[in-house]
Amino acid sequence: MKTVKEIAPGRYRETFGRYYDDFVVGDVYEHRPGKTVTEADNHLFTLLTLNTHPLHFDAEYGKQTEFGRNLVVSTYTLALLIGMSVSDCSQKAIANLGMDEVKFPAPVFAGDTLYGESEVLAKRESKSRPGQGIVTIRTLGKNQEGKVIATFRRDMLIPARGQAVEDKPGSHY
Numbered sequence: 775m776k777t778v779k780e781i782a783p784g785r786y787r788e789t790f791g792r793y794y795d796d797f798v799v800g801d802v803y804e805h806r807p808g809k810t811v812t813e814a815d816n817h818l819f820t821l822l823t824l825n826t827h828p829l830h831f832d833a834e835y836g837k838q839t840e841f842g843r844n845l846v847v848s849t850y851t852l853a854l855l856i857g858m859s860v861s862d863c864s865q866k867a868i869a870n871l872g873m874d875e876v877k878f879p880a881p882v883f884a885g886d887t888l889y890g891e892s893e894v895l896a897k898r899e900s901k902s903r904p905g906q907g908i909v910t911i912r913t914l915g916k917n918q919e920g921k922v923i924a925t926f927r928r929d930m931l932i933p934a935r936g937q938a939v940e941d942k943p944g945s946h947y
Contacts, residue, residue: 776788776789776790776861777789777790789940790861790865790866791860791861791864791865791866791867792862792863792865792866792932793866793932793933793934793935793937793938794897794899794906794907794909794932794933794934794935795934795935796935797894797897797909797932798894799894799895799896799897800893800894801893801894802891802892802893802894803859803862803863803891803892803893804889804890804891805855805858805859805861805862805889805890805891805892806889808887808888808889808918809854809858809887809888810885810886810887810888811846811850811851811854811882811883811884811885811886811887811888812884812885813844813884815846815850815884816830816831816844816846816847816850816884817830817831819847819849819850819853820847820850823847823849825847825849827847829841829844829845830844830845830846830847831844832844841881841883843883843884844883844884845881845882845883846881846882846883846884846886848878848882848924851878851882851888851915851923851924852876852924852926854888854915855888855890855913855915855924855926856913856928858888858889858890859890859892859911859913859928862892863892863909863911863928863930864928864930864932866932866933866938866940867930867931867932868906868931868932868933869930869931870928870929870930871908871929871930871931872928872929873926873927873928873929874926874927875912875925875926875927876924876925876926877924877925877926878923878924879922879923879924879925880917880921880922880923881923882917882923882924886917886918886923887917887918888915888916888917888923889915889916889917889918890913890914890915890916891913891914891916892911892912892913892914893911893912893914894909894910894911895910895911895912895927896908896909896910897909897910900931903931905933905934905936905937906931906932906933906934906937907931907932907934908929908930908931908932909929909930909932910927910928910929910930911927911928911930912925912926912927912928913925913926913927913928
């Protein structure tokens with residue numbers, strides 16, 4: 775979510791993300807643009823994370839599996855969907871508090887284009903941190919055919935309006 779704030783007369787600064795106050799239970803945010811996953815994306819992420827399962831980078835091994843080709847590593851899919859959701863859901867977050875109910879109901883292959891959407895499930899003011907609140911979302915990842923390829927829940931600590939780093943006097947954000 776992109777907005778603009780006036781920081782001095784006739785001077786404006788882009789700002790991104792939602793404050794705690796902006797989240798409404800039941801709202802759904804469709805994350806765009808989508809991302810077409812490449813074989814290079816998959817190989818690089820697999821190598822960066824030291825995932826040595828050949829199903830993710832050995833084409834001959836992949837041909838011999840039930841899939842007939844390499845799978846995109848599931849942690850890349852998760853990371854990509856989290857990244858897609860940042861501008862709508864956690865650009866202003868103080869912290870990710872946790873993720874659960876992570877599921878991958880369908881495989882992802884190089885060449886698939888992924889899209890994400892997040893639904894606000896719950897929100898509550900923090901009991902121990904005034905001016906902050908906890909927002910719970912469920913994110914779905916879908917491929918170009920609309921098939922759900924991943925789901926997860928995420929809890930985030932989000933500042934209320936006027937309480938973010940960018941709201942502090944003298945902030946460059």
